[in-house]
Amino acid sequence: MANDESRHDLDPDGLAVRKQVLGEDYVQAALDRIDGTTEEFQRLITRYAWNEIWTRPGLDRRMRSAVTLTALVAHGHWEEFELHLHGALRNGLSRDEIVEILMQTAIYCGVPAANSAFRIAQRVLAEAG
Secondary structure, three states: OHHHHHHHOOOHHHHHHHHHHHOHHHHHHHHHOOOOOOHHHHHHHHHHHHHHHOOOOOOOHHHHHHHHHHHHHHHOOHHHHHHHHHHHHHOOOOHHHHHHHHHHHHHHOOHHHHHHHHHHHHHHHHHHO
16 A cells, blocks of 8 residues: 555545545555556545645534535535445444435435435445444
8 A cells, every 4th residue: 555655646644534534445446546547636636635625624524524425416426425425424424414414405406416315325324234
C-alpha cells in the first residue's frame, strides 16, 4: 500500500480520510486500477475532496455524509450513492437518520430519485445488519 501511495504521489492525509470513510478495500482497489488515464484524477480527488473538503472543521463527518448522500440522490449517481451509504454508516449515521435523509430527498430531489435511493438503502442496510 505504501508503494501505491508513493508511486502515485497521492496526498497521504487525504488518502487516510478516504480509507476511513470508504473503506480500506475499496480504496486499495481504486489504487490498484490507477493507470495513465486515471492517475491525475485520483490525485485530484484524493487531495481536494478527501483532504481539502472532508477535513474542514465546519462540519463533522456525519453531516458531510448526510450532505453527500443528498447530493448524490439529487444527481442520480447511484454507484457513488451506494459507496457513500456505506461511508455514512462508518461515519456513525444510524439507519433511522439515513431514512430521514432519504425522506427529505423525496421532497427536494424528487420521488423517483428517492425511490431509487430507498431501494439501494434497503439492500445496503439489510446487508449491514
